[in-house]
Amino acid sequence: MSSNWPLKKISDVAYFRNNKRIPLKSLDRAKRQGEFPYYGASGIVDYIDDYVFDGSYLLISEDGENLRTRKTPIAFQAHGKFWVNNHAHILEEKEEGILDYLEYYFSTLDLTPYITGAVQPKLNKANLDTIGIPIPPKDERRSINRTLNHLRDKIELNTQTNQTLEQMAQAIFKSWFVDFDPVKAKIEALAAGGNADDAELAAMSVISYPPHEPTGRYC
Structure with a gap:
């Protein structure tokens, strides 16, 4: 104690x-x-x-x-x-x-x-x-440090995750509402001779895989 x-x-x-x-x-x-x-x-x-x-x-x-x-x-x-x-x-x-x-x-x-x-x-x-x-004695101090270090590592990891999610959200917002990538994808699909379903699929592809983050998937 x-x-x-x-x-x-x-x-x-x-x-x-x-x-x-x-x-x-x-x-x-x-x-x-x-x-x-x-x-x-x-x-x-x-x-x-x-x-x-x-x-x-x-x-x-x-x-x-x-x-x-x-x-x-x-x-x-x-x-x-x-x-x-x-x-x-x-x-x-x-x-x-x-x-x-x-x-x-x-x-x-x-x-x-x-x-x-x-x-x-x-x-x-x-x-x-x-x-x-x-x-505290050395053994107790080590136990305290080990527990608190583990918690600190988890906090730092959660902070990094939150920062990554925030960056992803900003990229999606820019793609949808600043660059209008889904709208552009629809127009390009129709201009290439596609039908309404093709245009919708092109827009959904942009939404699922924003061009700013080609290797990641946003769910």
């Missing part, structure tokens, strides 16, 4: 790597466009020509209105080669699986007591490292 889990600070279970942060102005980034993600408080801000970090890390927003509104995640992982500005705390795990657990924990935690600044909300490192986090 979580009530029996010991409370620990972030620095007990992860390393802060804030000292490796290097902010770049937008003008500087414009001169250094490349393949490596450049992260800020709420995710990827840009892509540049170099990296500072190489591995898996957890980033936690340090400042910005999103700390209060939570319109985007305030804790998110970054993998591979990337760069981070000075608007996100950077954590490296001390033991396997802790980053997943911390990410899920901070996604539900009310940070209001730890945020300072009336105009520009800020979660500084000192306040962040005072938060008591219930840390």
